[in-house]
Amino acid sequence: MATAGAPTTAGVPVTSDVTPVEFSFGAGHRPEDSTHVRTDVFDGPLALLLALIEQRQLDVLTVKLGDLAGAYLDALARIEHGRLGLLSSFVSVCAQLILIKTRALLPRAPQPVAATETEADPEEELRRRLIEYRMFRDAGRSLADRRALGAWLYHREAAAALAAGRSGARPDPGPALDPQTLADALLASVRLVPPLPSPPEVLARTITLEERAAVIRAALRRAPVFVLQELLRDVTDRVVVAVTFLALLELAKGREVALAQAEPWGPITVTQLPPVPAQDADG
Amino acid sequence: MADELGDLTDAAQQPPEPPPGELSVSQLEALLFVAERPLARREIATLAGIERDQVDALLGDLEVVLRERGLRLLSAGEHVQLVTSPEAGRLIARYVGADGGRLSPAALETLAIVAYRQPVTRAVIERIRGVDSDYVLRSLMHRRLVVEQGRADSVGRPFLYGTGFDFLERFGLTSLDELPLLEPEAALRLDE
Numbered sequence: 001m002a003t004a005g006a007p008t009t010a011g012v013p014v015t016s017d018v019t020p021v022e023f024s025f026g027a028g029h030r031p032e033d034s035t036h037v038r039t040d041v042f043d044g045p046l047a048l049l050l051a052l053i054e055q056r057q058l059d060v061l062t063v064k065l066g067d068l069a070g071a072y073l074d075a076l077a078r079i080e081h082g083r084l085g086l087l088s089s090f091v092s093v094c095a096q097l098i099l100i101k102t103r104a105l106l107p108r109a110p111q112p113v114a115a116t117e118t119e120a121d122p123e124e125e126l127r128r129r130l131i132e133y134r135m136f137r138d139a140g141r142s143l144a145d146r147r148a149l150g151a152w153l154y155h156r157e158a159a160a161a162l163a164a165g166r167s168g169a170r171p172d173p174g175p176a177l178d179p180q181t182l183a184d185a186l187l188a189s190v191r192l193v194p195p196l197p198s199p200p201e202v203l204a205r206t207i208t209l210e211e212r213a214a215v216i217r218a219a220l221r222r223a224p225v226f227v228l229q230e231l232l233r234d235v236t237d238r239v240v241v242a243v244t245f246l247a248l249l250e251l252a253k254g255r256e257v258a259l260a261q262a263e264p265w266g267p268i269t270v271t272q273l274p275p276v277p278a279q280d281a282d283g
Numbered sequence: 284m285a286d287e288l289g290d291l292t293d294a295a296q297q298p299p300e301p302p303p304g305e306l307s308v309s310q311l312e313a314l315l316f317v318a319e320r321p322l323a324r325r326e327i328a329t330l331a332g333i334e335r336d337q338v339d340a341l342l343g344d345l346e347v348v349l350r351e352r353g354l355r356l357l358s359a360g361e362h363v364q365l366v367t368s369p370e371a372g373r374l375i376a377r378y379v380g381a382d383g384g385r386l387s388p389a390a391l392e393t394l395a396i397v398a399y400r401q402p403v404t405r406a407v408i409e410r411i412r413g414v415d416s417d418y419v420l421r422s423l424m425h426r427r428l429v430v431e432q433g434r435a436d437s438v439g440r441p442f443l444y445g446t447g448f449d450f451l452e453r454f455g456l457t458s459l460d461e462l463p464l465l466e467p468e469a470a471l472r473l474d475e
Contacts, residue, residue, distance in 0.1 A: 043389045044414035089414045132411055133392075135465055139399060140391030142463055143454055147386070151369030151455035152376060153357060155448070156319050 045093035046133040048075060053130075060130050065123050066101030069094070096126050207240055212247035220257070220272045228268040302332025308344045312365075315345075321362035321448060358458040359448055369455045384426075393419045394428055394450070399465055401445035402432045408444075420444065428453065 052071050053063055076090055100123045219226050228248065232241055248270065251257045258271045306327075314330070315322060324342070328335045342363055346356045357366045367375050386394070393416055396408050408416045423429040430447035434440040446459070456462065 043387075044412050046413040047388075093413065129411075129413065133413065136395045136399070136411060137388070137392045139395035139463070139465055140388065140393075143395055143398070144386060144391050146454050146463075149369075149455065150373045150376065152372040153355060153366035153369060153452040153455060153457070154372070154375045154379065155321075155357070155364050155366045155452065156316070 044133075045090045046130060047137070048072070048090065049093060049097075050130055050134055050137070060127065060134060064104065065097060065126055065130075066104045069097035069101045072097050093126070096122055100126065205239075207243045209243060209247045209250055212240070212244040213251055215244065216248060216251060216257070216270070220270070224272040226270050228270055230267075231270075302330060304332040306331035306333050306337070306341060308341055308348060311338075311341050311345055312348075315356075315363065315365040318364075321357075321359070321364040323361050324363065325361065327363075355457050357448065357451055359446075359451060362448075364448065366452060366457070372455065387419075389419050390423060394423055394446075397423070397429050397444050398446050398450065398459070398462060402435075402443035403445070404435055404437075404441040404443060406441060 049065075049068065049072060050060070052068055052075065053060055072094055076087075076094055103122070216231070219231050228245070232244060235241055235244075248257065248259065248268075252259050255273055256275075258273050260269045260271065261267070310331075311327070314327065324338050325335060328338045331338075342356060342358070349355055353368050353371055354365050355368050357364045389412075392412065393408060396411055397403055400407065405416060405420060408420065420429065424431070424444075427447060427449040429444050429450070432443045432445040435443050451457065451459070
């Protein structure tokens with residue numbers, strides 16, 4: 001009673017997860033707005049009566065319930081026809097309120113009280129019901145707070161966990177990734193790994209004197225005399241031509257062949273010479 | 284082949300050996316771990332071949348041991364079950380994708396009446412709430428927060444309702460003893 005403010009249960013404020021009881025019976029009351037609110041507030045006749053009391057910041061223990069009959073009737077009149085199925089229970093409480101109010105207004109003789117000893121005082125009976133109802137309503141709110149903590153317990157249920165996994169009930173993977181991230185990652189990886197040496201587009205051909213000398217010797221085996229231009233007729237590579245010519249000069253220098261050219265730019269005749277080492281051995 | 288199958292069937296039907304007649308706390312923990320359902324205390328006693336009150340004592344020991352762990356012992360009357368600890372709740376919820384949805388004020392107050400007054404008949408619930416509670420009760424049963432607990436012996440043998448394992452799990456309670464106290468209740472009882 002010391003703290004007449006927000007009711008608490010074991011220090012936990014009984015607020016969250018429960019729609020606060022908010023409604024208005026004032027002039028600005030708009031039916032279309034109240035429909036949703038009423039679903040919660042007018043869920044039962046005791047809920048409505050308790051809301052009326054708390055809206056007026058009155059104490060359930062001491063309030064004269066008969067005084068609320070008018071407000072209750074007013075609220076009841078605003079209930080949509082669609083909720084007539086529940087209306088009887090509201091009317092029942094309303095009748096009690098009117099009875100309580102009537103008794104309070106009319107002078108009562110002390111004698112009938114003894115005669116109807118078994119009959120409980122309707123106001124105290126309704127008050128007791130209100131207190132009991134409030135107790136469970138607040139307990140429900142306290143439970144809601146507890147539930148909202150998310151400290152749920154789970155038993156082992158392999159099948160359920162598997163189904164959850166299969167149905168994709170997994171944690172949200174978060175916002176979609178920017179495709180640029182992928183490109184950046186690729187670039188980064190390129191920087192990390194040194195690029196492989198790309199295969200050369202032009203094969204560096206190595207033309208050796210030995211190769212070309214072999215070609216010349218082969219030609220000489222086919223014919224002891226040939227014209228260089230004939231041998232190189234199909235060769236378009238100048239390097240090959242030049243190297244072949246150099247090889248020819250080498251062969252001439254080694255006295256394997258004799259060269260003859262009648263005129264500048266004329267045909268170069270290549271003639272095989274007898275092996276020199278044999279002559280040296282003889283000589 | 285047929286003989287082998289016959290042997291296997293016999294072996295499955297008849298316990299190969301008598302119950303050991305003893306049970307350690309770790310064995311009890313292992314048993315509860317394997318069982319993917321609540322086990323009755325009596326069932327455990329029969330399996331281990333020990334007395335029922337021995338099982339109760341061992342369960343008490345296990346409860347103490349588990350306080351340092353990620354598991355708790357959930358106890359609802361005769362039945363017990365291993366569950367994850369409240370601290371792990373949000374993590375496990377992410378894994379199994381649990382979403383409890385929202386409970387209306389009507390559902391919450393009805394649930395509170397069932398939780399604190401169980402076993403309770405629908406008539407008692409409706410007397411306290413002052414309104415027909417058939418629909419809200421069905422909805423709570425559908426969500427397995429409320430379960431039928433037999434029938435009352437009174438006229439018409441009405442159904443009795445109570446909370447089940449799901450209620451304890453969803454509200455992070457390892458037993459009904461952990462329900463927050465109803466302060467005004469004691470006062471009410473004194474008045475009555």
